[in-house]
Amino acid sequence: MIDSLQLSAIGGSFVVVLAHTLLTPVLTPVFRKAADIVYPYDQITINQYRGQNMQRNELYTAAEAYLSKACSSRASKLKAELGKEHERPVVTIDDDEEVTDTFKGSKVWWYARKRPRSSQTISFRDQDDELKSYRLTFNKRQRKLVEDEYLEYIRKEGDAARMSNQKRRLFTNNPINNSCPRPTWSQVAFEHPSIFDTLAMDPEKKNIIKDDLVMFRDGKEYYKKIGKAWKRGYLLYGPPGTGKSSMIAAIANFMEYDVYDIELTAVKTNTNLRQIFTEITSKAVIVIEDIDCSIDLTNKRKEKKKDEDDEETVIKLPGQEEKDESSKLTLSGLLNFIDGLWSACGGERIIIFTTNHLDKLDPALIRRGRMDMHIEMSYCTFEAFKVLAENYLRVEQHELFGTIRTLLSEVNITPADVAEELMPKTLVEDDAGESLKNLIKVMEDKKKAEAGDAAKEKDKLKGESSA
Numbered sequence: 001m002i003d004s005l006q007l008s009a010i011g012g013s014f015v016v017v018l019a020h021t022l023l024t025p026v027l028t029p030v031f032r033k034a035a036d037i038v039y040p041y042d043q044i045t046i047n048q049y050r051g052q053n054m055q056r057n058e059l060y061t062a063a064e065a066y067l068s069k070a071c072s073s074r075a076s077k078l079k080a081e082l083g084k085e086h087e088r089p090v091v092t093i094d095d096d097e098e099v100t101d102t103f104k105g106s107k108v109w110w111y112a113r114k115r116p117r118s119s120q121t122i123s124f125r126d127q128d129d130e131l132k133s134y135r136l137t138f139n140k141r142q143r144k145l146v147e148d149e150y151l152e153y154i155r156k157e158g159d160a161a162r163m164s165n166q167k168r169r170l171f172t173n174n175p176i177n178n179s180c181p182r183p184t185w186s187q188v189a190f191e192h193p194s195i196f197d198t199l200a201m202d203p204e205k206k207n208i209i210k211d212d213l214v215m216f217r218d219g220k221e222y223y224k225k226i227g228k229a230w231k232r233g234y235l236l237y238g239p240p241g242t243g244k245s246s247m248i249a250a251i252a253n254f255m256e257y258d259v260y261d262i263e264l265t266a267v268k269t270n271t272n273l274r275q276i277f278t279e280i281t282s283k284a285v286i287v288i289e290d291i292d293c294s295i296d297l298t299n300k301r302k303e304k305k306k307d308e309d310d311e312e313t314v315i316k317l318p319g320q321e322e323k324d325e326s327s328k329l330t331l332s333g334l335l336n337f338i339d340g341l342w343s344a345c346g347g348e349r350i351i352i353f354t355t356n357h358l359d360k361l362d363p364a365l366i367r368r369g370r371m372d373m374h375i376e377m378s379y380c381t382f383e384a385f386k387v388l389a390e391n392y393l394r395v396e397q398h399e400l401f402g403t404i405r406t407l408l409s410e411v412n413i414t415p416a417d418v419a420e421e422l423m424p425k426t427l428v429e430d431d432a433g434e435s436l437k438n439l440i441k442v443m444e445d446k447k448k449a450e451a452g453d454a455a456k457e458k459d460k461l462k463g464e465s466s467a
C-alpha cells in the first residue's frame, strides 16, 4: 500500500513516483483496515525540483502561486518576496505553515516544508541550499478526486495567478550577424496602456473581436477536437494612424499575453525564422508589423511567374544582394511559420500581421484560414470620435457634436489626428469646447483642401480631353 506519493508535472502530464512508505507485502488486510481507521489520510509531496538535474517542477510553481492567491488569507505565517519579473510583492505561506483548502466539498491540507540540501545532491542552483516542497494531505476516499481533478485544477489556477501577477514582456528579435548567428531577444516590460475601452472604433466591431478572442482563449478542447493548432491569425489593415498598434496592445492586454514583435528584416533565413518560432512561449501575441515594408513579395512573385513559375518565392530583404542566394527567407518559410507543422508547437498563440497597403500583399499570405480575421482599421467615424471625446475630454454630449458628425462623414481624418486635436494644448486648459472647435477647424480646412484638389483634377482632365 502506498500512503505517500511524490508528484511532478512534466510536459503536461503528471508523473507519480512511489515514495517512501512501501509498507506492504507484510501488511494483512485486517491490519491495513485498522491503520486506515487510525489514520485515514494519504499524502502527496510536490518537490520544488525534479529529476537528477534538478529541473524546476512546474507543479510546485503552480501550487505556490495558487496557495498565494487562494489560501494565504487563511495562513497566519506568511512570507513576501519581490521577483525580478513580478509587478508587486508576492505573499505566500511561510515554511512549516499549514493551510486548508476545500475542493468540491472535500477538505485538503497543504503544508510548506523546507529541508537542507544534502551534500550529495547535484544542483546547478547553488544558491538553493535548501529543498522546498509542499505536502498535500487528504482523506483516502478523496484520492481519485485529488489525482484526477484537484491537481489539474491547481495547475490551471496557479498558472493563471502567476500570469496575472507577473509583468508581461515585450520581446524583439535581434539582428543575426557573424558574431551572433543564432537569434537572440531583447526584452522590456510591456506597459502599453491601450485597452478595448480606450480604442476608438465602432463598438459593434470591438465586441466581435473581443468575442472572438474569448472563444479562442476558452477553445483548447475545441481546437483539439477539430485537429487544429491552438492559434489564431489576425490581419490588421488601414492607413497610418488608425490604431493598428493600439489594437495589438489592446489585444495583448485583454488576453494578458506577452508580445513578440518579430523584426523580419533582422531574420536572414528560414532556419533563423524556425529558431525564433521555437523559442516563443505559449500565451503569446506574435506581431509582424508593416509586413509590406519588411518584405517584398508581390512584385518578386510576379516577376518569377513569367520565367520560373515553379520556383519558390524569395523574400528579398532590404539591402540584400540579388546574388546572396545562401541567405534566403522564403514565402513558404513564412507560411510554414504561420500554419505549417512548426506553427503547432507551443500552443495558445495569436499571430498578427499589420499593413497599410492590403493590395501589396501576396494573396497566399492573407487568405482566410491563414489569417482567420481581417480587421479594417478605418478613418475616424462618429462612433470612434465619441470614444476619443470621452477619453480625452470626459464629455459624452456637446452642442458641437452635430457639426463634427457631419464633417466626419465628409472628410477622411485618422483617429490619431483627432486625438491630437482633442489633447489639451496647455496643462491648465480644460475647455472641451475649445478643443472641439479646433477639431472642427482642422476638418473644415481639410474639406476645403480636398475640394480644391478635386477641382484641380477636374480642370486637368478637361484640359487633357480638349487637347
Ligand SMILES: Nc1ncnc2c1ncn2[C@@H]1O[C@H](COP(=O)(O)OP(=O)(O)OP(=O)(O)O)[C@@H](O)[C@H]1O
Pocket: 198, 199, 200, 201, 238, 239, 240, 241, 242, 243, 244, 245, 246, 247, 356, 377, 414, 415, 416, 417, 419
Ligand atoms: N483607433 C484608435 N483608438 C485610440 N487611439 C488611437 C486610435 N488610432 C490612433 N490612435 C492614437 O494615435 C496614436 C498612433 O496610433 P497607432 O500607432 O496605434 O496607429 P497605427 O495605425 O499603428 O499607425 P502606423 O501604421 O503609423 O504604425 C496612438 O498612440 C493613439 O494615441
